[in-house]
Amino acid sequence: MADWQPSALQLERQAYRRSRTRRSALIAFVSTVVVFAAVAIAVVNSPGWSRTRDSFFDLRTGWHDMPALLRALWTNVQIMLICEVIVLVLATLIAVARTLQGPVFFPLRLLAAAYTDIFRGMPLLIVLFLVGYGLPSLRISALPSSPFILCIIALSLTYTAYVAEVLRAGIQSVHPSQRAAARSLGLTHLQTVRHVVFPQAVRRVLPALLNDFVSLQKDTSLVSIVGVLEVVLRAQNFNSQDYKFVHYVFAGLIFVALTVPLTRLTDWIAARQGWNGTGGGVV
Amino acid sequence: MTQPMVLAENVHKRFGAVTVLSGIDLEVQAGEVMVIIGPSGSGKTTFLRCINHLEQVNAGRLSVDGELVGYRESNGKLYELRDSEVARKRAEIGMVFQHFNLFPHMTVLQNIVEAPVKVKKVGRPEAERIARELLSKVGLGDRADAYPSQLSGGQKQRVAIARALAMEPKLMLFDEPTSALDPELVGEVLDVMKQLARDGMTMVVVTHEIGFAREVGDKLVFMDGGVVVEAGDPREVLANPQHERTKAFLSKVL
Numbered sequence: 001m002a003d004w005q006p007s008a009l010q011l012e013r014q015a016y017r018r019s020r021t022r023r024s025a026l027i028a029f030v031s032t033v034v035v036f037a038a039v040a041i042a043v044v045n046s047p048g049w050s051r052t053r054d055s056f057f058d059l060r061t062g063w064h065d066m067p068a069l070l071r072a073l074w075t076n077v078q079i080m081l082i083c084e085v086i087v088l089v090l091a092t093l094i095a096v097a098r099t100l101q102g103p104v105f106f107p108l109r110l111l112a113a114a115y116t117d118i119f120r121g122m123p124l125l126i127v128l129f130l131v132g133y134g135l136p137s138l139r140i141s142a143l144p145s146s147p148f149i150l151c152i153i154a155l156s157l158t159y160t161a162y163v164a165e166v167l168r169a170g171i172q173s174v175h176p177s178q179r180a181a182a183r184s185l186g187l188t189h190l191q192t193v194r195h196v197v198f199p200q201a202v203r204r205v206l207p208a209l210l211n212d213f214v215s216l217q218k219d220t221s222l223v224s225i226v227g228v229l230e231v232v233l234r235a236q237n238f239n240s241q242d243y244k245f246v247h248y249v250f251a252g253l254i255f256v257a258l259t260v261p262l263t264r265l266t267d268w269i270a271a272r273q274g275w276n277g278t279g280g281g282v283v
Numbered sequence: 284m285t286q287p288m289v290l291a292e293n294v295h296k297r298f299g300a301v302t303v304l305s306g307i308d309l310e311v312q313a314g315e316v317m318v319i320i321g322p323s324g325s326g327k328t329t330f331l332r333c334i335n336h337l338e339q340v341n342a343g344r345l346s347v348d349g350e351l352v353g354y355r356e357s358n359g360k361l362y363e364l365r366d367s368e369v370a371r372k373r374a375e376i377g378m379v380f381q382h383f384n385l386f387p388h389m390t391v392l393q394n395i396v397e398a399p400v401k402v403k404k405v406g407r408p409e410a411e412r413i414a415r416e417l418l419s420k421v422g423l424g425d426r427a428d429a430y431p432s433q434l435s436g437g438q439k440q441r442v443a444i445a446r447a448l449a450m451e452p453k454l455m456l457f458d459e460p461t462s463a464l465d466p467e468l469v470g471e472v473l474d475v476m477k478q479l480a481r482d483g484m485t486m487v488v489v490t491h492e493i494g495f496a497r498e499v500g501d502k503l504v505f506m507d508g509g510v511v512v513e514a515g516d517p518r519e520v521l522a523n524p525q526h527e528r529t530k531a532f533l534s535k536v537l
Contacts, residue, residue, distance in 0.1 A: 177380065177382060184337065185446070
């Protein structure tokens, strides 16, 4: 291959492609500059810009209160990590329960289906109210009363339903011939699910799973409504002192910074879909 | 007369309103190779899948090595066996599929040791030793660490055969093992199967390879429309088919 020389036709093609590339780069650059400039000019010249700037973009105040926000972030991270573990375990159990065959398991399947239907449909905010205020109002001493634990219960209930459905979709996407092969070797139903179907299912739905976890990370901000002191409630406290919204802007940026690594990871895994075990090709 | 390895008596199978098998009577003696041929939709594959209870028989009796498949009989009534009991019986019957059905997330070696380790509770080092032996037997001693996606069709099918053999089955079922292969690759799989037959394995082979039937088969069965149209010595049936339907089919495939 070393002595390969491009033909005249090939040289002409390459020159043409280079000129097209230059042209598209130029167009992209100019249009980006124009759009951003237009937006900036429109915003800065709006009638309320000076008040908006003082409230939302008072970077000095925002930066000053940033450490307090970051300390509050630790609560979000704790909730997120604990929920992710609980959700993974419960969702796996529910997804597998829904694959069990035979009339004996009908109640289990029904229960699992009813659970996912209810908690996938119910807004998280309402689940948080019901669990956060409803459970304590029963005044049963055995039930947890700490808002921190109650909000973990609420988030886990909702996200287990989502993740269980994602896993179930993955399980159903594994071709029945894989099951037939495993069963023909003498594996039981549960062995087949555990060693043959589930590993393939998880590989296929990993991007969707990570997507749900990104979403869970963001939704830890909602627990402020049951009085757990986390980033958003912290920002709200600052806001009620100085009436500035810059704290929310900073809180928002913190969440973006927190989720970006996970979204990048999701994209990277999705891009690698051709790896061993997905069964599909790299088309 | 010894007990047949496979005994089918009046086996019926329906899928909803469609009758796929309407009364199959067959027997395979231990050490015999029975080849089943027939057009698509004749019920060959379904019958094979009934033998290891991947499909349930609707009527009739089907037994392997003297034991009913998937059922136990008590006071003249049949009861379906529990999942784990069916699995235990399946472990004694190897099956090879048209589309190989290797586990794509496992290496060749893992594919082969999975069942011995998980089902027969063989120690992993011992299972791997046996797996490597089987791999060199099917001519793939150097591909133990490859993934199925890195193998050709013929290599995949030879791995699938090794995987089935790792369970030391007393009966092997082949479901059109060469139908998904390039003509060039068919030979390498058939060679492995011929060797297996010479070693005395009891085999039921659904195939369109008439040459294999003639050379290796002890019995040839021609199925059509869910019944056995003709059965007998392969050379006899192929040279001198008795039924019009068999003649018509053979004239197309020979």
